[in-house]
Amino acid sequence: MSASQETQSLVRLTEIFYSIQGEGRASGRPCVFVRLSRCNLRCTWCDTTYSFKGGEKFTFDDVMAEVGKYPTKLVEITGGEPLLQPTVHPLMTAFADAGYEVMIETSGSLDISKIDPRVHIIMDLKAPGSSEEKRNLWANLEHLKPTDEVKIVILDQADYEWARDKVREHKLEERCHVIFSPVHGQMDGNALANWILEDGLNVRLGLQIHKFLSVE
Numbered sequence: 573m574s575a576s577q578e579t580q581s582l583v584r585l586t587e588i589f590y591s592i593q594g595e596g597r598a599s600g601r602p603c604v605f606v607r608l609s610r611c612n613l614r615c616t617w618c619d620t621t622y623s624f625k626g627g628e629k630f631t632f633d634d635v636m637a638e639v640g641k642y643p644t645k646l647v648e649i650t651g652g653e654p655l656l657q658p659t660v661h662p663l664m665t666a667f668a669d670a671g672y673e674v675m676i677e678t679s680g681s682l683d684i685s686k687i688d689p690r691v692h693i694i695m696d697l698k699a700p701g702s703s704e705e706k707r708n709l710w711a712n713l714e715h716l717k718p719t720d721e722v723k724i725v726i727l728d729q730a731d732y733e734w735a736r737d738k739v740r741e742h743k744l745e746e747r748c749h750v751i752f753s754p755v756h757g758q759m760d761g762n763a764l765a766n767w768i769l770e771d772g773l774n775v776r777l778g779l780q781i782h783k784f785l786s787v788e
């Protein structure tokens with residue numbers, strides 16, 4: 573595909589917004605979010621169900637022009653499930669080529685091996701409380717870089733014990749950063765903190781800080 577054709581490639585988006593990064597190691601940093609539409613999962617606790625339908629198709633030129641309006645070179649591709657759209661790969665490469673620090677939030681249910689190596693991956697592992705545990709693509713673990721992140725959203729103590737056992741079984745903290753994130757409003761962050769301390773897990777407690785602020 574020629575470069576000019578590529579910039580005419582289309583991607584279906586729900587929204588582009590500028591906010592404080594609320595999740596992962598970049599938490600607290602100004603970031604532009606590019607939220608792609610549609611998802612192949614239906615996590616019980618999903619806070620972005622509005623992305624499952626609708627959305628509009630935009631060219632890469634349009635997307636990059638909109639993102640370029642904001643005073644940051646940190647961009648996160650999220651969704652819905654961004655890896656559902658094959659054009660997300662050249663889009664992420666275009667951002668990296670343009671000097672952006674690129675992050676992707678993905679569910680862990682689709683192959684991450686084709687992602688541009690410059691992109692910082694935040695990959696979920698879905699615990700039983702999500703009802704999507706069976707969709708975890710465990711082969712993805714081989715493709716995580718030390719600077720990438722695995723995030724496990726914790727609904728209850730059963731999810732915590734599942735996550736603890738997976739960390740130990742796959743030595744996840746030796747592969748990349750590991751974040752345990754409580755389901756906002758349903759899992760008490762203090763209880764999760766105490767379980768992590770009691771078990772001495774080398775993981776990071778991640779709160780969705782944007783939900784404690786009045787930002788999107």
Ligand SMILES: C[S@@+](CC[C@H](N)C(=O)[O-])C[C@H]1O[C@@H](n2cnc3c(N)ncnc32)[C@H](O)[C@@H]1O
Nearest residue numbers: 617618619620651652653677678679696755756
């Ligand atoms: C909306 S999803 C979009 C990207 C991708 N589909 C995924 O699941 O990673 C982005 C992240 O939001 C987090 N999330 C969604 N709903 C949440 C909730 N109710 N509580 C805590 N984290 C949540 C999950 O960690 C998820 O990885």
Ligand SMILES: Nc1nc2[nH]cc(C(=O)O)c2c(=O)[nH]1
Nearest residue numbers: 591592593594595650782788
């Ligand atoms: N502020 C803010 N930070 C985020 N980090 C990941 C998000 C997501 O929905 O993927 C998100 C989000 O929706 N808002």
Ligand code: SF4
Nearest residue numbers: 611613615618652679
């Ligand atoms: S995979 Fe992500 S977008 Fe899809 S339902 Fe789960 S949390 Fe929501």
Ligand SMILES: [Mg+2]
Nearest residue numbers: 594619620788
């Ligand atoms: Mg969100």
